[in-house]
Amino acid sequence: MIQNIYNSYKNRRYVGMYQGTLPTLMLRDPELIKQVTVKDFDHFVNHRPIVSENQDPVWNRNLLSLQDEHWRIMRATLSPTFTSSKMRAMFKLMEQTAQQYVNFYLEQKKNTIELEVKDSLTRFANDVIGNCAFGVNVDSLKQPENEFYLKGQDATDFAGFLKSLKFLINFISPTFADFFRIRLFNKSTTEYFKTLVRDTVNYREEKKIHRPDMINLLMEARKGTLKYEESNNQKEAGFSSVEESSIGKDTKTTNIGMSDEDMAAQVFIFFFGGFDTVSTLMSFMCYELATNPDVQKKLIEEIDETFKENDGKLTYDVLNKMKYMDMVVTETLRKNPPFISTDRVCTRPYTIKPVNADEEPVHLRVGDIVLLPMSGIHHDEEYFPNPSKFDPERFSEENKDQIVPYSYIPFGAGPRNCIASRFALMECKTLMFHILNNFEITVIKKTTIPMKLEKYQFNPGLEGGFWLGYQRRQQIR
Template identity: 50%
Template sequence: MWWILVAIAALAVGYWLLIRPHRYWLEKGVKQGNPGFIFGDNWGTVLRKQSFADMLEMVYNVCPNTRYTGIYQFLMPTLIIKDPDLIKQITVKDFDHFVDHPTLIPPDSDPLWGNNLFALTGKKWREMRTTLSPAFTSSKMKYMFTLISQSGEQFVKYFLKQDQDLVTIEMKDTFTRFTNDVIANTAFGVECDSLRDRENAFYMMGKEATDLSGIWNNLKIFGYILIPKLFKLFKIKLFSKKIGDFFTNLIKSNIQSREKHGIVRPDMVHLLLEARKNGLKHEESEPVQDTGFATVAESEINKNPTNAKTEITDQDITSQALIFFFAGFDTVSTLMCFMSYELAVNPDIQKRLIEEVDETLETCKGKLTYEALLGMKYMDMVVSESLRKWPNPIAVDRVCTKPYTIEPKYPDEKPVHLETKAVIWLPTFGIHRDPQYYPDPKRFDPERFSDENRANIKPYTYLPFGSGPRNCIGSRFALLETKTLYFYILSHFEIVPVEKTQIPLVISKKQFNLTAENGFWLGLRRRSKV
């Protein structure tokens, strides 16, 4: 009889540990889908049956006409916030309850990751964000525009020198080389030409640092989700020692050289050194010129200096430069890739954009200026629609930092009490493809963002850079970098489909990041100048 008792006990323990957790939202009166055993709603991505974007869209639509939906990251309950008004309530009005991102890797396990702006929490995040905020204003972008423009000119000269009518390239590889050079130049003070010097140390280290497709990297991410205490015990780092040492030594030697020789460059290292020495002041008012529809305004919370002066160490500068690199290397190049694809398969849209490029080039007499670039309305419409249809990141997370209650709004709702450490997601990909906000959402239509139509976009349904005080600090930089490169490309080339182009594009199921299944193979066809 004892074995029967053991079996009953084992079943009870198994139910308590592996099955009951997936009833968490039901017990709170929150609708949910059908999570898979152990894997929860991640089963499709783990088995590579679904891309992360497909999974997000699935859970967004699983319970229609609800303001929120419960899902499970393996056994961890996560609340999907779908209602725009509730998104505003949580991310702006009640921001003090949702200040932080979930801590994936503890700071003491990997200080290089743990000290960057994305990973910092609470008071430390507030102090660092307030310190860095002035470095990302429109005037500072104008300050760095010269370096970005130089990289754009360098990019097109490389392909013009090939003296071919049509050059076939894989856009992801090509654009990451451009974003690598821009970040190296503007964030680290290092000049690179990764199209010519294809295996330069900076590019190879950056590629390794941002590669999340390998088995070991996937295991590290899943490990910190499933068994965080064990991974913390062994201090398993996101970045390898080789990567950490490379970027740390690069920043230290760069700082020493600048301080010794009095070198001043219009880049991020200089701005951070100025913040360390004298502090940076947020401008009283932004320039009148619009920096783009997708630009997220800096919250007043982040403009107000804290009482205590933040000490900025060399490691802090390295961490901020590295997260700037990490974000810029992959996410900006991803935006560029999807925009290239859409221009190639929508030649009428590309033709209109080329006409605006030519008009702007004539207006500024052959030399692109910061003001002329920001004045390109159709360019901004195309970039905005690219971010709408192909947002990266696919979802934005927040963690509840103090207990919070979502009050009921409709008869079938009841109060939802969120405990400290509860995780929520803003499902950007799902909202951007919701037909109630964007009719015919899979159609690429820049006219959604025309002066006449942009007022019809419901607030908090367009979230390519997040929402509230914890939005992406680098939105202006990302938009400036993208527009600059496309200006130079379309001045000389048309982007066209080639034999290897996958039409329609299929999202890869093998990577967390948003990317194409067979790569972004497209052609640069030299324009005939009449």
């Protein structure tokens, strides 16, 4: 739907549409997107609320939902959590989880394993969050019904009629949902995460335990001892990673009195954002590699060369030097963005001045919504010729400088971009390195070809699922 509306108004910088009864302005022009999200950010600070303020305190205290000055303070508090030095520390935990994932399939001693990779990769994403955020060691492949996975699935899965209806009602009319107490998240699920965070914090403080994970970083943030560390190379995590704004680098923020509930809210949104979206990214990447074997062959060659040059040891810095890996991930995010669109709410009266001869001034009032159509602009042939083709070469060293700024926004744009882009990219690259170091990803009879997107669920997916094969590689080291 986003792409259809976007494509119906070529040569227009914006187009009006409705979300239920809410008028929304879709921005089609990269320069206008930059204007709204960066240059005039103070007029568009907030996201549109998904649930009412009274319905779920844990949800409404997280970074995605916070507004205005509350958001600014929390962004500055949490940004140091995702700097290069912190990612480098968490990398070891992530690689342990990736190795655990691959070992599960190596132990089956089959030449080819057929599986629905979205389910498999969601379990991996769950284990990464458990290990890197909550300090919980779980193996959701060997223990498929573990409580941590089931609670995470309940919090992030909007498939099915009832959950989709709840989401739609909350999205269109939070006031209506609040009046009739239509909760988007089960109370037992949010209470589970609140209890888990509180008990973990208390135990670590009592035993003086230090662990390089999200809970520990939030404990430092609460004390005011966590500061932003500038990186020498903002793009070291890859082309897709987004640079932190001056708001996130604000070093004046010290102790903000973060409560246990505040901490639980930040870890919960980390779970909400990482559980499904990263597994969706990896699932589409597996599909594209299986259906584009020439791309997969080239990526495996880079992996083999990297493995050999580093004596079989993978580090954060080595991973970030893999240029073709980054090209493949970047193109996957271009063609199949896990977030179809994102929004901004007008917080101060704003006028979009006419540029073209047939335009008039557009006056936005406080509360009006603008929409950034990632899926639409990523498939615009003006910016990406032959957009339906999976072509990592678009982002080669020779070509990437030709990408029009703000025509590629998989993690959003401006100060309100995705704070965890580096973490998501590191997670995807780490696992794909280990998978392709041991397996080739193949098409099987149940693979959906050509790709058909699932129409009846909120989360992006394929009709019939992501059925693919892991074929054991016969390699000589």
